[in-house]
Amino acid sequence: MEISIHGDGIRISESLDNYTRSRIDKLDRYLPNIAHVGVELAIIRTHRGADIAIAQITVQHARGAILRAEERMNIENRDTIRFAVNKAVDKLHRQIDRFKSKRRSKNQRVRDRYRATMAELDIAEDVPQYDLPEPEAAEPEDILRRKQVELIPMNEDEAIEQLELLDHNFYMFMNADTTQVNVLYRRENGGYGILVPQ
Numbered sequence: 001m002e003i004s005i006h007g008d009g010i011r012i013s014e015s016l017d018n019y020t021r022s023r024i025d026k027l028d029r030y031l032p033n034i035a036h037v038g039v040e041l042a043i044i045r046t047h048r049g050a051d052i053a054i055a056q057i058t059v060q061h062a063r064g065a066i067l068r069a070e071e072r073m074n075i076e077n078r079d080t081i082r083f084a085v086n087k088a089v090d091k092l093h094r095q096i097d098r099f100k101s102k103r104r105s106k107n108q109r110v111r112d113r114y115r116a117t118m119a120e121l122d123i124a125e126d127v128p129q130y131d132l133p134e135p136e137a138a139e140p141e142d143i144l145r146r147k148q149v150e151l152i153p154m155n156e157d158e159a160i161e162q163l164e165l166l167d168h169n170f171y172m173f174m175n176a177d178t179t180q181v182n183v184l185y186r187r188e189n190g191g192y193g194i195l196v197p198q
Helices: 014-024 080-100 108-113 118-123 156-166
Strands: 002-008 034-044 052-061 066-074 170-175 181-186 192-195
Touching: 002 014, 014 034, 014 080, 034 080, 052 080, 066 080, 066 156, 080 156, 156 170, 156 181, 156 192
Parallel strands: 002 034
Antiparallel strands: 034 052, 052 066, 170 181, 181 192
16 A cells, blocks of 8 residues: 655654554555555645644545545644544545445446455454544635546446545546536435536
C-alpha cells in the first residue's frame, strides 16, 4: 500500500508524518488490496474567526473504487490537525464497512468492482466501532479550497455505487456512454438525478 502525504499551508514535520502514517498503515488490515492512500493536510487562514484545519484521506482500491473522508475543524491548539486526521480515519472505517457489506446491483460488473470479494473478507479484520459525536461544521467563508478531480470513465450504475461508497450528496464523473462530464446527485425526496451539459 503506497501512502503519500501532502501539506497546504502547513509544514509536514517528521512527527506529523509518522503519526499520520501510523493511523493509515492499519487500514489495509480492514480492507485488503488498497493500492494507494493519499492524505492532504491543510491549514486555512480565515479573516474572521478561527483558522481551519483540514484532513482529507483518499483510498484507492486495486479494482478502482475510491473511498474518501474529510474532516474540518476550527483550530484550538497545535494538536487539532492530528485530531482531524483521527476523525477522518474514523469516517473511513465506516466507509470500509459499507464497501465490505453485500449490496445488490443489477449490473454484475458494478457489483464486483464496488464490493469486497469473499477472499478479501476472509482476511480482513473487523473495523473498530466508535461512538463519535458529529463534528461542528466550520463556518463557510468564500471559496476555501479548489481541487482537481481525476475523472474516471464509468456508467451511471457505477457512479451511483461510487456516490454511495463516498457517502456524498453529489459525484462528478466522466460518463463512459456519452464521454461527457456528468454530475450525479442525491435528491431530497429519494432517488438520484444527473446533471448533463447542454
